Amino acid sequence: MSSLIQAIRGMNDILPDESHRWEFFEDAVRAWLAGYGYRNIRTPIVEQTDLFTRSIGAVTDIVEKEMYTFVDHLNGDSLTLRPEGTASCVRAVLEHNLLYAGPQRLYYYGPMFRHERPQKGRYRQFHQVGVEALGYADADIDAELIIMCARLWRQLGISGVRLEIGTLGSTEARAIYRARLIKYFEQHQDDLDEDARRRMHSNPLRILDSKNPLMREILAGAPRLLDDLDEDSLKHFEALQRLLHDQGVDFEINLQLVRGLDYYNRTVFEWVTDKLGAQGTICAGGRYDGLIAQMGGKSAPACGFAMGIERILALMAENEIPKPAVDIYVVHQGEIATSFSWKAVEWFRNEGLSAILHCGGGSFKSQMKKADASGARFAVIIGDDEAKEGEVSIKPLREAAEQVRVGLAEAGSLLRRI
Ligand code: ATP
Ligand code: MG
Numbered sequence: 001m002s003s004l005i006q007a008i009r010g011m012n013d014i015l016p017d018e019s020h021r022w023e024f025f026e027d028a029v030r031a032w033l034a035g036y037g038y039r040n041i042r043t044p045i046v047e048q049t050d051l052f053t054r055s056i057g058a059v060t061d062i063v064e065k066e067m068y069t070f071v072d073h074l075n076g077d078s079l080t081l082r083p084e085g086t087a088s089c090v091r092a093v094l095e096h097n098l099l100y101a102g103p104q105r106l107y108y109y110g111p112m113f114r115h116e117r118p119q120k121g122r123y124r125q126f127h128q129v130g131v132e133a134l135g136y137a138d139a140d141i142d143a144e145l146i147i148m149c150a151r152l153w154r155q156l157g158i159s160g161v162r163l164e165i166g167t168l169g170s171t172e173a174r175a176i177y178r179a180r181l182i183k184y185f186e187q188h189q190d191d192l193d194e195d196a197r198r199r200m201h202s203n204p205l206r207i208l209d210s211k212n213p214l215m216r217e218i219l220a221g222a223p224r225l226l227d228d229l230d231e232d233s234l235k236h237f238e239a240l241q242r243l244l245h246d247q248g249v250d251f252e253i254n255l256q257l258v259r260g261l262d263y264y265n266r267t268v269f270e271w272v273t274d275k276l277g278a279q280g281t282i283c284a285g286g287r288y289d290g291l292i293a294q295m296g297g298k299s300a301p302a303c304g305f306a307m308g309i310e311r312i313l314a315l316m317a318e319n320e321i322p323k324p325a326v327d328i329y330v331v332h333q334g335e336i337a338t339s340f341s342w343k344a345v346e347w348f349r350n351e352g353l354s355a356i357l358h359c360g361g362g363s364f365k366s367q368m369k370k371a372d373a374s375g376a377r378f379a380v381i382i383g384d385d386e387a388k389e390g391e392v393s394i395k396p397l398r399e400a401a402e403q404v405r406v407g408l409a410e411a412g413s414l415l416r417r418i
Helices: 016-034 049-056 061-066 086-095 139-156 171-187 194-199 213-220 231-246 309-315 335-350 364-373 384-389 408-417
Strands: 046-048 068-071 078-081 104-113 125-134 161-167 265-273 281-287 302-308 328-333 355-357 378-383 391-396 404-407
Touching: 016 104, 016 139, 016 309, 046 049, 046 086, 049 061, 049 078, 049 086, 086 104, 086 125, 086 302, 125 139, 125 309, 139 161, 139 231, 139 265, 139 281, 139 302, 161 231, 231 265, 265 302, 281 309, 302 309, 328 335, 328 364, 335 355, 335 378, 335 384, 335 408, 364 378, 378 384, 384 391, 391 408, 404 408
Parallel strands: 328 355, 328 378
Antiparallel strands: 046 078, 068 078, 104 125, 125 302, 161 265, 265 281, 281 302, 378 391, 391 404
């Protein structure tokens, strides 16, 4: 016998005993987004590699080491499994000229791919819900995006997530800051790890995002962007804080917040929990006013965030989410009975009930065992006797109650009543 083929490391199956939790989450998210007027956009999972190198930035974890890139052997194109959703969303918006109709509130949902070391809360295929508000310049939309997250956590029964906000200022302010940062890192070269030393001149801001605990001290002493912050960005940051305050959303200011992607400016934010160990960020986002022009579109401001579904579901692990159960399991024996049971089971479905028709024959006894194992609330028993009269017997499987025999027409309404 040949050995069984297994799933790729870091890419998970979501089995039926678990998938109802995903469906619960997906339903909640769809209703939540509709409540804010955000519309769904669906883009391909594979894109031209250039899309990501140009938008995310060449000197980032994602582009340097995490992308699943391969050559399309039919034409030699370099293609990449999407590591995040914003680049594809912006590409589609530009390709189809959606901003022509005015600003857009959009969201996407689906798998993302990053070649990382798999561990709890960090996978190679993981899922994100991402929300993008394109064409909006003011801090009101930044606030809306954050406030809507707070509502989602409440609706999902998630507690103990804190909000950190920061600002990256304007491109010009960041350039001044960048120079100061390089100078600081040059003075402390011996305390930097290999990654940091390599990025010191190409992307010094990214060093602030380092997860290496040995770098903590050196980073704590690094200069702060706030001192170089431009007037407009400062006003924007203050307006955001006022709005959050007015809406009763607590936050901490964290000026070390950088985000893993290059395209952010001004507002950045993260929702963080202490309950998931090192993988504590469940949602992250910010403003990216330069990206649309950088990708060849007519310059337009934008702001968005993405949340990691696996991490959110891990936080919800203790929440009781009922498993969906089927209403009826139909058992049948005899030629007339079987023919009638096909009609009966469709009739129940027309009545809005869910029903499994027993397949594969067998004795009544063995069929009843399957009915019980299915989790159905009722067994509907059809023998030739019942079938000849157009009747069915209903046996409750989860409570002590009498079996009753009724006409098919009454059975649906009777079952719906109980
Ligand atoms: P991290 O710092 O944890 O690597 P990131 O900055 O790379 O996160 P983003 O690109 O901002 O993450 O993605 C948004 C969210 O997606 C993260 O906050 C996290 O919840 C989730 N996420 C990112 N990478 C993974 C992964 N490999 N596995 C599971 N979830 C992930
Ligand atoms: Mg990462």
